[in-house]
Amino acid sequence: MIGYFALCGAQGNVNKVIRSVPMCFVNEGENIRQLFSEDENMDALLNPADGQVTSARLRIREEDRSVWAAAKKRGTQLLFIMWDIEDISEVSELMRLYISMTDDLELVQQEPYEASYYEIQKVNNQLINYQRALTKANERLKMLLKEVREAKSTIELLERDPLTNLYTQNAFFDRAAAMLKENPETDFDIIAVDIERFKMVNDAFGNAAGDKLLTEMAICLLSIREDGKTLFARAGADKFYALIPHGTSAYEMLDRHIGFLEENYPLPMRLQIKLGIYRIEDRSLSIPRMCDRAVLAADSIKGFFDKRFACYDDSIRKKMIMEQNIIDTMREALEREDFQVYLQPKVEIGNGRLMGAEALVRWQHPQLGMVSPGDFIPVFEKNGFIYALDQFVWRKACEIMGRWKSEKGAFIPVSVNVSRADIYHVDLPGVLMKMVEENGLEPGNLHLEITESAYVSDSRQLLPVIERLKELGFIIEMDDFGNGYSSLNTLSELPIDVLKIDLEFLRMRKNVMRRKQIMRFVINLANELRLQVIAEGAETEEQIELLREMGCEYAQGYYYGRPMPQDDFQDYLSKQTISEAKVL
Incomplete structure (x- = not known):
């Protein structure tokens, strides 16, 4: 911000510096002309008719910036004002400079400057109005920010599964895409978790038993959480997704925890939990397609009691292509x-x-x-x-x-x-x-x-x-x-x-x-x-x-x-x- 107020002679010599921000652009005894590079504009600015105000946009010498300047003549003396602000937050500071300048003018007590004092008061009133408008805008902004925070809280609530507090499927898709974009140098895996015959738990032992099993499964997943680079979701009745950095020791820990859950869970039936892993190599795929590949890997070991993990590979890809061929030709095949x-x-x-x-x-x-x-x-x-x-x-x-x-x-x-x-x-x-x-x-x-x-x-x-x-x-x-x-x-x-x-x-x-x-x-x-x-x-x-x-x-x-x-x-x-x- 620039703010400069001075009393000058008819030729621009400074008699009194009233206020200057930053300090001392032109000191008392110096000529105001030395600050600017446009002589013609300065001549017009410093030669107003008696009682009139002139103004101009002037370029500061040897700087790539311009300022506003104004002058009012009464007799042989001038009131010179110069200002420039870069953003609206500086308006209040400029207003304080104007107010302090009017205090100095009252001390000067010179008749030729009374009219100028009233002109400055007009500007002062305008600045006060600006500040009031700015205050109202700030209050409105605070309300908007509050509404945004409340909306964000509501969105967070809707993004969470109420039973496990993990993300919902759609929230997982969105946040996983954002995490991949924010971490382009990190290799990630998508994990799909499926509890086999989960419906049997609800049917045979009640929904409360099923809900407890789901929460225990969520705890197993959260045990491999790494701050900032892991995401977990409950994607369906008994299906979970996870996004974790590749190459970590998480799988060993997860295998141990799930094994303990399968062996010790208090139900008179043997649990079978299958995990499919898709290592993210092609980031052009959508997150739902990545999750589908992890699900295919998990499905490939259903019925194998000695396998808990499976990685998506070319054989699974070929099976997926075969299934797509089947779907593409099934109707025509039935007609023929x-x-x-x-x-x-x-x-x-x-x-x-x-x-x-x-x-x-x-x-x-x-x-x-x-x-x-x-x-x-x-x-x-x-x-x-x-x-x-x-x-x-x-x-x-x-x-x-x-x-x-x-x-x-x-x-x-x-x-x-x-x-x-x-x-x-x-x-x-x-x-x-x-x-x-x-x-x-x-x-x-x-x-x-x-x-x-x-x-x-x-x-x-x-x-x-x-x-x-x-x-x-x-x-x-x-x-x-x-x-x-x-x-x-x-x-x-x-x-x-x-x-x-x-x-x-x-x-x-x-x-x-x-x-x-x-x-x-x-x-x-x-x-x-x-x-x-x-x-x-x-x-x-x-x-x-x-x-x-x-x-x-x-x-x-x-x-x-x-x-x-x-x-x-x-x-x-x-x-x-x-x-x-x-x-x-």
């Missing part, structure tokens, strides 16, 4: 009928007679070749396309039985899979009835296989649908019985007709004798309940003898025949006439 229905025989163990078949879907892809059901079924279950595919299989199964009936006069029943996602379609019973009736069949000719895991996942949704299908006359088969956690509830609640037991249960090496006893118990229990039992996965003569000895009457597996195309199954069927087959 690239999907094919294979049939696998179900046989009576005692005499080898055919008693039914299971319809299984295969995909002959024009570019990828034969695609395994293990590759496309999980994708379709996730994106909802499974309902369209299942309807295709149901329709084909009904058409096959209808053709057998018209050509042979008799036929064997065919079972089809009803996936968990199908249950949520309210039109399911009507769709199945229409297919059956269009092919001249009865509902009992079409067997519906439903996995026990579907019942465990959502028993309240499944039970009324199964009861309705049973009322309509469909045969209900429970697939994969014994692999879930609520097998006895399944038997007591669901109106099922057939139990299918996977012999994989006997292939596990631990406790083989006990497993055999359990299977024998299940078969005896099913007989008591008047349920049929079909053993799946029968491959050897030894297994067949064991099943016969246990009292199991029916089997399905490679021992009797692999899943085969319809023409091959027709040849298989021709070896024993349908009339010889035992029709359920």
Whole structure:
């Protein structure tokens, strides 16, 4: 800031310096002209008419700045004023200089300067008004800052998961992107954490137990926190994300803490927690895509009891590309009928007679070749396309039985899979009835296989649908019985007709004798309940003898025949006439 006030002679000689900021631009006895470089402007400034005020913008000699100057003449003397401010905060200081200058003018008590005194008072009043306006602006600014702080607090509250106090998913995405931008030289990893079968905790032990498990999981994650460079989020019911610097000792600590949690958590079921890691090498990817890759890594080790961590790698990338190819071509493939229905025989163990078949879907892809059901079924279950595919299989199964009936006069029943996602379609019973009736069949000719895991996942949704299908006359088969956690509830609640037991249960090496006893118990229990039992996965003569000895009457597996195309199954069927087959 510059502020300078002086009394001068007619030629610009300084008689009295009233105020100067900074000190002494031009001292008393010196000429005011020496301060400026424009002689012509100075001549005009220092020669006003008597009683008039002149002003000009002048450049200070040898400096790259200009100031405002004004002069008023009364008789032979001048009042010279010079000022310049760089921002509005200096207005109040300039005002104080004006006020002090008027005090000096009162001491001078010279008549020629009374008018100038009133001019200065006008300027003074203007500055006071400016200061008042500035004060109001400051008050408004304080209010705005308060509102911003309150809004920020509200945003912080909305960004936090109320149970774990970790960030929500969207807040994590935003803050992780900002952290990567602020730390371009730091390598980071994204971690995805998934608690397997978490829904079982809520269903079997209550929501309070589930909430406690989630908070314990959050504590495990927070144990690897590094100030300023770690972020944690609860991204879903049982899914967590973390952003941590790469190459730290955090994984060892996290593995130890999660291992302790799995081994010592007070629930009568074994916890399985999977962690997927994506090392951030391509920062052009969005944070959600990075998290998806970490999730893929975690999913790749589900079902492996000896693996807790998995890193995203090229094999997972190839799987992701395969899944995308599947999604991109699924609708056209269904329209072209690239999907094919294979049939696998179900046989009576005692005499080898055919008693039914299971319809299984295969995909002959024009570019990828034969695609395994293990590759496309999980994708379709996730994106909802499974309902369209299942309807295709149901329709084909009904058409096959209808053709057998018209050509042979008799036929064997065919079972089809009803996936968990199908249950949520309210039109399911009507769709199945229409297919059956269009092919001249009865509902009992079409067997519906439903996995026990579907019942465990959502028993309240499944039970009324199964009861309705049973009322309509469909045969209900429970697939994969014994692999879930609520097998006895399944038997007591669901109106099922057939139990299918996977012999994989006997292939596990631990406790083989006990497993055999359990299977024998299940078969005896099913007989008591008047349920049929079909053993799946029968491959050897030894297994067949064991099943016969246990009292199991029916089997399905490679021992009797692999899943085969319809023409091959027709040849298989021709070896024993349908009339010889035992029709359920």
